[in-house]
Amino acid sequence: LYCSNTNQTTKNNTNASGVNDNQQTHFGFKTVNKEDKESMVKDVFDSVSSSYDLMNDVMSMGIHRLWKDELINTLNPTPGSHLLDVAGGTGDISFRFLDKIKTSPNYFPNINKSNNGGGEVLKSSSLPSSATVFDINQSMLNEGKKRGLNKGYTDQSDPSIDWVQGNSEQLPFKDNTFNCYTVSFGIRNCTNIDQVLREAYRVLKPGGRFLCLEFSQVPNPLLRFAYDQYSFNVIPIMGQLISGDRDSYSYLVESIRKFPDQETFVQMIQDAGFKQVTYKNLTFGICSIHSGFKL
Numbered sequence: 001l002y003c004s005n006t007n008q009t010t011k012n013n014t015n016a017s018g019v020n021d022n023q024q025t026h027f028g029f030k031t032v033n034k035e036d037k038e039s040m041v042k043d044v045f046d047s048v049s050s051s052y053d054l055m056n057d058v059m060s061m062g063i064h065r066l067w068k069d070e071l072i073n074t075l076n077p078t079p080g081s082h083l084l085d086v087a088g089g090t091g092d093i094s095f096r097f098l099d100k101i102k103t104s105p106n107y108f109p110n111i112n113k114s115n116n117g118g119g120e121v122l123k124s125s126s127l128p129s130s131a132t133v134f135d136i137n138q139s140m141l142n143e144g145k146k147r148g149l150n151k152g153y154t155d156q157s158d159p160s161i162d163w164v165q166g167n168s169e170q171l172p173f174k175d176n177t178f179n180c181y182t183v184s185f186g187i188r189n190c191t192n193i194d195q196v197l198r199e200a201y202r203v204l205k206p207g208g209r210f211l212c213l214e215f216s217q218v219p220n221p222l223l224r225f226a227y228d229q230y231s232f233n234v235i236p237i238m239g240q241l242i243s244g245d246r247d248s249y250s251y252l253v254e255s256i257r258k259f260p261d262q263e264t265f266v267q268m269i270q271d272a273g274f275k276q277v278t279y280k281n282l283t284f285g286i287c288s289i290h291s292g293f294k295l
């Protein structure tokens with residue numbers, strides 16, 4: 001399934017958007033005013049939030065689960081880790097992160113109970129760990145919170161989860177707060193990607209790791225042609241059938257084609273200050289995972 005290609009590059013950053021006017025940006029293949037894009041993206045995810053998880057499974061034939069597993073395996077978190085999962089939507093990455101912590105040999109659940117009348121309190125726990133799911137759309141967070149409750153994850157559980165609404169370009173967190181930052185299938189929807197990356201760098205602790213899972217550019221022309229046929233002709237129809245919303249899924253497909261290629265994105269991450277920036281392609285480059293460290 002995975003075609004891995006790890007690479008480091010010093011290629012010059014190009015204007016990936018192709019839009020020179022400072023006031024304008026892309027919304028899929030449309031050119032729109034920057035100030036309008038945020039609310040247009042919000043509308044997309046408000047519209048699809050209730051069927052979002054189902055559509056992910058249908059569109060990717062379940063493969064998005066393997067890509068997300070790969071992201072968490074790459075991160076390999078241990079107890080004591082604090083994750084900021086930006087554009088975290090309904091919590092897929094954060095749930096995997098918390099599940100992974102619980103399988104760590106160094107994880108001891110927080111036990112706090114009295115024994116048989118002796119008054120002795122037994123306490124045994126590993127370092128606390130947490131995931132903060134951060135997203136601009138309250139409707140996506142609400143879907144995620146429901147899923148979290150079903151899984152037993154709350155702000156009081158160990159490890160814990162919390163849900164914060166806001167814009168990834170202005171994070172409401174202090175400098176040097178988290179030791180892991182993930183963004184999965186979210187960054188291409190943001191208006192100012194360079195600003196998102198600078199904010200990621202700011203809130204990570206020294207030694208902290210940035211990981212981004214995003215749709216990428218398929219290098220092989222034949223595979224790219226087949227993938228384009230599926231993306232442009234099949235996915236919008238599925239969106240209409242499952243979510244009753246063809247336009248939102250047309251936007252999502254178009255936004256993938258407008259996202260910078262793997263090497264251009266490496267340069268953007270480096271420009272934000274990250275070191276040891278690498279990427280690996282998944283499934284012929286349909287997706288890639290970019291990694292960087294704040295040293």
Ligand SMILES: C[S@@+](CC[C@H](N)C(=O)[O-])C[C@H]1O[C@@H](n2cnc3c(N)ncnc32)[C@H](O)[C@@H]1O
Pocket residue numbers: 041042045086087088089090091092093134135136137140166167168169183184185186189190191
């Ligand atoms: C395709 S979903 C990905 C959700 C989740 N990370 C996953 O992998 O399933 C993209 C998410 O990005 C969020 N988003 C878009 N623009 C954002 C921004 N500027 N700041 C924070 N979240 C944003 C959307 O609300 C949506 O939940």
